[in-house]
Amino acid sequence: MKFSLLVLAAPYSDQSVGTALRFAQTLLQQGHEIFRVFFYHNGVYASNALSTAPQDEANIPRQWQQLAQDHNIDMVSCIASALKRGVLDESEAQRYDQPCHNLIAGFELSGLGQLVEASAQSDRVVSFGA
Amino acid sequence: MNKKLLIICRKPPYGNSLAREAIDIALAAGAFEQDVSLLFCGDGLWQLMAEQDSQELALKNHGKALAALPLYGIDDIYVQADALAERQLSQNELLLPVKALSPAEITALIDSADTVLNF
Incomplete structure (x- = not known):
């Protein structure tokens, strides 16, 4: 079956982000297909490359990135949600004259x-x- | 193929941006000519109040976003009848024409949708 996931909550604040990740991993293990993971609202924090977890905690953005790389999954963060929350790619950082960009590789803003x-x-x- | 998308709105209009973001999904789906319906449940009903003034909150008026729904071809707007009664609201206090549904009708509405997004 073909699935898409909508992730609304922020990593490190809400258990549901970890649940979404394990749900995605289980879908793939069971032979299902993931068409897209769409990050919206606070969910866009999962695409912040600067997220820095303590050594004994998982780096959730990197886990999503790894999943996307391993299975060639389309990862999209909502551009309106992301810009407001300070997650920018290179072209948006240039457009709004911001000093840096931090969208993790493997994700796109749309x-x-x-x-x-x-x-x-x-x-x-x-x-x-x- | 056009699928039926149902968006369930349970959040009050201000206090959490998910109320507005759910409506933004509805408007986007309407712009792409999807078959969209909305169901307002519980405190989500406050979103539909005709008289809204968000100036002192320095937030956009949520009612104006909802008023755009018909312009995007979204006319199937439902409310939970019990929630309307619990809040002592009547349909003529709401900013859009709505259909009030019983629990059984809500079950049937959810059942008839291909995708349900719950906010």
Whole structure:
């Protein structure tokens, strides 16, 4: 079955982000396909490359990045949610004259159309953290 | 293929940006000509109040975002009848025409949707 995930909560604040990650890993282990993971609202913090976890805690953005690399999954952070929360890619940082950019590699910033498309293309959309 | 998307709105209009962000998803889906319906439950009903003034909160008026729904082709707007009664609200206090649903009708609405997003 083809799934898309909608992640709304921030890593390190809400258990649902870890649940989403394990759900995604389990889907793939069971032979399902993930069309897209869409990060919205506080979920966009999972695409901040500067997230720095203590040594005895998981680096959640890197875990998503690894999952995306291993399985070639489309990871999209909502551009409006991300810019407001200080997660920018290189072109947005230039556009708004910001001193640096911090979107983790493997993610892209895009609009809600990507979520609408994910909903249209997937058999199931499962949301985490509302 | 056009799928039926149902967005369930449970949050009051101010206090958490998820109320507004759920409406933004509805507007985006409407712009892409998807079949979208909205169900307001519990404190989510406050989103629909006709008289809203958010100036002192320095926030955008949530009612104005909702008023745009018909312009995006979104006319299927439902409310939880029990929640309306619990809050002593009547439909003529709301800013959009809505259909009030019983618990059984809500079950049927959710059942008829291909995708349900719950906020």
